[in-house]
Amino acid sequence: xxxxxxxxxxxxxxxxxxxxxxxxxxxxxxxxxxxxxxxxxxxxxxxxxxxxxxxxxxxxxxxxxxxxxxxxxxxxxxxxxxxxxxxxxxxxxxxxxxxxxxxxxxxxxxxxxxxxxxxxxxxxxxxxxxxxxxxxxxxxxxxxxxxxxxxxxxxxxxxxxxxxxxxxxxxxxxxxxxxxxxxxxxxxxxxxxxxxxxxxxxxxxxxxxxxxxxxxxxxxxxxxxxxxxxxxxxxxxxxxxxxxxxxxxxxxxxxxxxxxxxxxxxxxxxxxxxxxxxxxxxxxxxxxxxxxxxxxxxxxxxxxxxxxxxxxxxxxxxxxxxxxxxxxxxxxxxxxxxxxxxxxxxxxxxxxxxxxxxxxxxxxxxxxxxxxxxxxxxxxxxxxxxxxxxxxxxxxxxxxxxxxxxxxxxxxxxxxxxxxxxxxxxxxxxxxxxxxxxxxxxxxxxxxxxxxxxxxxxxxxxxxxxxxxxxxxxxxx
Amino acid sequence: xxxxxxxxxxxxxxxxxxxxxxxxxxxxxxxxxxxxxxxxxxxxxxxxxxxxxxxxxxxxxxxxxxxxxxxxxxxxxxxxxxxxxxxxxxxxxxxxxxxxxxxxxxxxxxxxxxxxxxxxxxxxxxxxxxxxxxxxxxxxxxxxxxxxxxxxxxxxxxxxxxxxxxxxxxxxxxxxxxxxxxxxxxxxx
Numbered sequence: 001x002x003x004x005x006x007x008x009x010x011x012x013x014x015x016x017x018x019x020x021x022x023x024x025x026x027x028x029x030x031x032x033x034x035x036x037x038x039x040x041x042x043x044x045x046x047x048x049x050x051x052x053x054x055x056x057x058x059x060x061x062x063x064x065x066x067x068x069x070x071x072x073x074x075x076x077x078x079x080x081x082x083x084x085x086x087x088x089x090x091x092x093x094x095x096x097x098x099x100x101x102x103x104x105x106x107x108x109x110x111x112x113x114x115x116x117x118x119x120x121x122x123x124x125x126x127x128x129x130x131x132x133x134x135x136x137x138x139x140x141x142x143x144x145x146x147x148x149x150x151x152x153x154x155x156x157x158x159x160x161x162x163x164x165x166x167x168x169x170x171x172x173x174x175x176x177x178x179x180x181x182x183x184x185x186x187x188x189x190x191x192x193x194x195x196x197x198x199x200x201x202x203x204x205x206x207x208x209x210x211x212x213x214x215x216x217x218x219x220x221x222x223x224x225x226x227x228x229x230x231x232x233x234x235x236x237x238x239x240x241x242x243x244x245x246x247x248x249x250x251x252x253x254x255x256x257x258x259x260x261x262x263x264x265x266x267x268x269x270x271x272x273x274x275x276x277x278x279x280x281x282x283x284x285x286x287x288x289x290x291x292x293x294x295x296x297x298x299x300x301x302x303x304x305x306x307x308x309x310x311x312x313x314x315x316x317x318x319x320x321x322x323x324x325x326x327x328x329x330x331x332x333x334x335x336x337x338x339x340x341x342x343x344x345x346x347x348x349x350x351x352x353x354x355x356x357x358x359x360x361x362x363x364x365x366x367x368x369x370x371x372x373x374x375x376x377x378x379x380x381x382x383x384x385x386x387x388x389x390x391x392x393x394x395x396x397x398x399x400x401x402x403x404x405x406x407x408x409x410x411x412x413x414x415x416x417x418x419x420x421x422x423x424x425x426x427x428x429x430x431x432x433x434x435x436x437x438x439x440x441x442x443x444x445x446x447x448x449x450x451x452x453x454x455x456x457x458x459x460x461x462x463x464x465x466x467x468x469x470x471x472x473x474x475x476x477x
Numbered sequence: 478x479x480x481x482x483x484x485x486x487x488x489x490x491x492x493x494x495x496x497x498x499x500x501x502x503x504x505x506x507x508x509x510x511x512x513x514x515x516x517x518x519x520x521x522x523x524x525x526x527x528x529x530x531x532x533x534x535x536x537x538x539x540x541x542x543x544x545x546x547x548x549x550x551x552x553x554x555x556x557x558x559x560x561x562x563x564x565x566x567x568x569x570x571x572x573x574x575x576x577x578x579x580x581x582x583x584x585x586x587x588x589x590x591x592x593x594x595x596x597x598x599x600x601x602x603x604x605x606x607x608x609x610x611x612x613x614x615x616x617x618x619x620x621x622x623x624x625x626x627x628x629x630x631x632x633x634x635x636x637x638x639x640x641x642x643x644x645x646x647x648x649x650x651x652x653x654x655x656x657x658x659x660x661x662x663x664x665x666x
Contacts, residue, residue: 366486368489368490369485369486369487369488369489369507370504374490390490391490391491392488392489392491393488393489393491393493393495393502394511395487395488395505395506395507395511396506396507396510397508397511397514398487398508402486402487402488403484404484404485421484428506428511428514429493429497429515432492432493
């Protein structure tokens, strides 16, 4: 079976398949990753997406006959609906449409048919969103054989180059999320030792730039209208121009924003990097702080990381490079990815080539009332293994049982909180509490506790930022 | 900002039959309601104090018969770590007590003692009841006892050396010693 990797991104989605001749990239008709946008005709219920929908997104939004969904990823676990005269579209339908487009393009491009794939997702993506992705992919005929953190997938892409190193951090700053992985190369494979994520990413920066430009426009016109009071078309236009401006400023120090009509008048503004610096700096500072925090959470100082790989569209931001270069801790320690738009999907395809090559890389323990701990999951445990159960009793007269699960990295003495939840009880000496738990195929740890005296099964609580270890024998491909 | 609060585990491995039989799990039971329930099941008809002596650890006995702090009105919690080892102590929730985390000792108190403490408090503004008792016991006067007509029962917080010096005394004996010490403190100004 041909290995496939999918980067199901906020702004764009990419598919890479590993053929004997090498990796083949599948995106839009321009050879770029497929825009994740979906446009749905409200009358017919028909949808289209990709580059065409991206290029026409303002026109379609303005038209009023279309639902335009720039990205379904933030809404996967929501109950959002897009009704049409024919059917009601839900998050799974929209996500399935994106997968179908990728599968269709693979088929048209005479590539190998896609029946299964490893899908890269943001660090800490909710368990429900993962299940929705699995459902959506299945709707498109794709079995999700494994998930992998987007930032970790990129490491596989550079495995041949990095395997002589000890520890690498990957900084994956895309349109919707920033994901950071810190991995350790050991004889037995690649181990995640730190993971971090935030939603402050490219789209948020675009909005900040748009707000800055709007303020300048209003100042020049001596008007006081707020950005949100502008016509939606004008808002979208300015956001679009802001995103373009951000990209232009990656290669030149100044640029011009020209809009035919914004609030009824034309706009022509000269923008320099330095004028935008105060606007963009908070996001860059937050991103670097997350990188540093994640490295520290891995038990390291920045010096303990051999290299930092920057991938994702927002990593091209000029100010990020300036700030990293000016910081002696990071100077000379980072490098930009060769193909930042495809590396994640490429890395996922390498994992797809070696099914079952991953296992938990940390210990999860239940903390008991007497301070002792019992291991619930250990390093080496495989996701999707059978569910296990424990019988517990309350040791105080309380209306709820308090379950505290902690995590321990490798053999480290220090533990950190991983999951805490409460489940209703009748009280002391009234019942046993059954804790059912296990590692899921979706790379989460699921725990359900319920009193034997209640008929309900209890709510599942999940740990979504687990660290895994990967054994990739042939990742040089 | 990171949260600095969290749930405290209140479960142990085991089944209901093990707990009801009072085996090893009994050592981990905490809180007055749960201890009362368990002793009533294990020793039906037996006085609570006797049942507690048979089945409970000293810390659990203390928890069962604990009194509210004389100053802040809160119950003891613990065991709490101290330099001398684990003690049952009051963590003052209002941050008003002059004494911080200290082991507590039940004190029977009568009208005479109450009046003496009131006078001594007037001489030492800012001192709480625990401090007045601790100072009286530390004064080094000739030890003696005075009969206590029990009117009330409070918990006073004591520095660890004093706490352990009077550890072996019953509440009645301890209170008689305190009453004498308070009277001496009043007499010597």
